[in-house]
Amino acid sequence: MRRHTFRGAGFAVPFYLGFLFTFVAPLCYALYQSFYSIESGGLGIGTQKEVFAGLDNFTRGFQDGDFWAGVVRVLLFACVQIPLMLGLALTMALLLDGVARRTAHRYRFSFLVPYMIPGIVAALMWMYLYSPRLGPLTDALETVGIHADFYSSGLIWFSMGNLLTWIHMGFNMLIIYGALQAVPRELFDAARVDGASELRIALSIKVPYVRGALVLTGMLSIIATLQLFNEPLLFRSTAPETVTKSYTPIMTIYYQAFDSNNYHYAAALSVILALIAGGASFLFYKLTNRAQP
Amino acid sequence: MTTAANERPAKTEGLPVGHDRSRRSRVLTLAGLVLFALYSVAPVWWLIVSATKDQQGLLYSNGLWFEDFHFFDNIRTVFEYDDGIFLTWTVNSLLYAGGGALLCVLVSVAAGYALSRFSFPGRKLGLGVVIGSFLLPQALLTMPLYLLFSKIGLADTAWGVLIPFTINPFMVYLAKVYVDGAVPAELLEAARVDGAGEIRIFFQIVLRLMRTGAATVFLLSFVGNWNNFFLPLTMLRGDDKWPLSIGLYFWNAQRTDSEIDLTTLVLTGAFLSIIPLAVVMLAMQRYWKSGVTLGSLK
Numbered sequence: 001m002r003r004h005t006f007r008g009a010g011f012a013v014p015f016y017l018g019f020l021f022t023f024v025a026p027l028c029y030a031l032y033q034s035f036y037s038i039e040s041g042g043l044g045i046g047t048q049k050e051v052f053a054g055l056d057n058f059t060r061g062f063q064d065g066d067f068w069a070g071v072v073r074v075l076l077f078a079c080v081q082i083p084l085m086l087g088l089a090l091t092m093a094l095l096l097d098g099v100a101r102r103t104a105h106r107y108r109f110s111f112l113v114p115y116m117i118p119g120i121v122a123a124l125m126w127m128y129l130y131s132p133r134l135g136p137l138t139d140a141l142e143t144v145g146i147h148a149d150f151y152s153s154g155l156i157w158f159s160m161g162n163l164l165t166w167i168h169m170g171f172n173m174l175i176i177y178g179a180l181q182a183v184p185r186e187l188f189d190a191a192r193v194d195g196a197s198e199l200r201i202a203l204s205i206k207v208p209y210v211r212g213a214l215v216l217t218g219m220l221s222i223i224a225t226l227q228l229f230n231e232p233l234l235f236r237s238t239a240p241e242t243v244t245k246s247y248t249p250i251m252t253i254y255y256q257a258f259d260s261n262n263y264h265y266a267a268a269l270s271v272i273l274a275l276i277a278g279g280a281s282f283l284f285y286k287l288t289n290r291a292q293p
Numbered sequence: 294m295t296t297a298a299n300e301r302p303a304k305t306e307g308l309p310v311g312h313d314r315s316r317r318s319r320v321l322t323l324a325g326l327v328l329f330a331l332y333s334v335a336p337v338w339w340l341i342v343s344a345t346k347d348q349q350g351l352l353y354s355n356g357l358w359f360e361d362f363h364f365f366d367n368i369r370t371v372f373e374y375d376d377g378i379f380l381t382w383t384v385n386s387l388l389y390a391g392g393g394a395l396l397c398v399l400v401s402v403a404a405g406y407a408l409s410r411f412s413f414p415g416r417k418l419g420l421g422v423v424i425g426s427f428l429l430p431q432a433l434l435t436m437p438l439y440l441l442f443s444k445i446g447l448a449d450t451a452w453g454v455l456i457p458f459t460i461n462p463f464m465v466y467l468a469k470v471y472v473d474g475a476v477p478a479e480l481l482e483a484a485r486v487d488g489a490g491e492i493r494i495f496f497q498i499v500l501r502l503m504r505t506g507a508a509t510v511f512l513l514s515f516v517g518n519w520n521n522f523f524l525p526l527t528m529l530r531g532d533d534k535w536p537l538s539i540g541l542y543f544w545n546a547q548r549t550d551s552e553i554d555l556t557t558l559v560l561t562g563a564f565l566s567i568i569p570l571a572v573v574m575l576a577m578q579r580y581w582k583s584g585v586t587l588g589s590l591k
Contacts (some may be wrong), residue, residue, distance in 0.1 A: 008411025008413050009415075011405035012419060014400045014403060016419065018459060019422070021428060021456070022457050026434045026440075027437070029437045030434075086328075091329075095326050096326070099323070104328075106575065107326045107329075110334050111329060111333050113337055114336075114337075116567070116570055116574050117337065118520045118567065120522050121538075121541065121563045124542075124545055125337075125563060126561060127545075128343070136339065136355075162546060166332070169333075169335065197318070199318065200426060219428070230523065232427075233542075234542065234545070243580075250433075250523075253433075256525075257436050258527075263440060267437055274430065277428070277429075277430045281428050
């Protein structure tokens, strides 16, 4: 009996060894690094050495206006973009659920086309679509009398929000649609006999049923937004004045580490951001659970 | 008026308003579906059309329809530019995404099997760690991972990308859910009674029963790896080691600085980089749909 349990655990060993190596070790290393800093000796560059810095990096991090501006920026952005995207994904799923299965399959396929496009390619594609020189969007808006510069500081969040919504909407739709399939069909018939409209059925029966899926997609989206990096990095190549080096928290960390070689400071910022991510997810989970009747 | 004949007369008689509304709601539903479909597909259509144009066509023609057909010229330029670096990037992408996904399947199915079908001390904790790490922002691990890997000489090598691709807690969880459903405990017991060893049971029974689960893990992992940008950007320095995503980013960043305008190269390259992913996804449609749905329900 005892031999069994040991062998069984053996199958998990490769994963957990790898997990120690790629998750636990870097986390500990980041923590360790965040308590040290580089001090150059009196004799110049050659004599740099690592010294214990205590909480200096963290104090600096908590006072870093640019970093916190980035955090607030992505959080505000999340508050607008995530509800909009999930609302659209929910609408898509409800529309699909409202038509015959064969029609639904055809449309579902086209909704998933963005999911098949690599993220960086999607970002490149939209950047060209937004481009006043190459893209059709600026011209199209021009003909109805709207001058839109998608890279101006006023519109850049819209541009980025649209891009992220386009990329992730299909995936979220798939999760919500999957949950919708599990709603017992008899409920709809009962409601129809009672004279409820399709809209009413959707809002009062289907939506409460997919709460769990919405909470899940919401949490995944919050974590993804806090890590926003690829898209702003690409936008930076077109609009470097608007999209600064500290535009999002991960960008700050990336540029601190690889541009300014402040590894220790970047590590401290990573720890702070991990705490924020954990806190935000926890808060969201608590709030959505409390609102449940 | 004409559709009224198709409806059940007895029920609609008293409810002309409700009947009208249901017809209207059907039209609205279809209109909504068409709008969403256009939004999802139109940008990709633009990319496909643009990949067939030369510089002039890109600048001066209607973006949503074809002009002079330069698709094959563009492809040749993409593959010839900079001594065929694009082909190297493609091979790298296939190696990282495919190799990483294969390793991930083996490691994840084994771990999922252990977590699902055995009760050893620490199992609960192990499962908790797996689920808890979903919430950890992956990008935050990348920088310390790079520092760690550069200490032991793994940074700037293929392993620096492949090892992190192999270890994916979400895939372990997915594999566990599949084992729960697909591998009956009675069958394992019977095999043990017959004297089969644990290793043999795993390779001859579990892996066979898990074909669907393994395919799902492979597919989701492949797509995730193919799309990953931050990890290879941090880990790999030399351009001969880059995958397509980094290469395209680099071309785009350079497009106005170099002697020739790289815009057509970026657009055609972007289009070409979609193809392998689309092929894998279409070939394995059945799996990824079930996989994503399954993940959401549990």
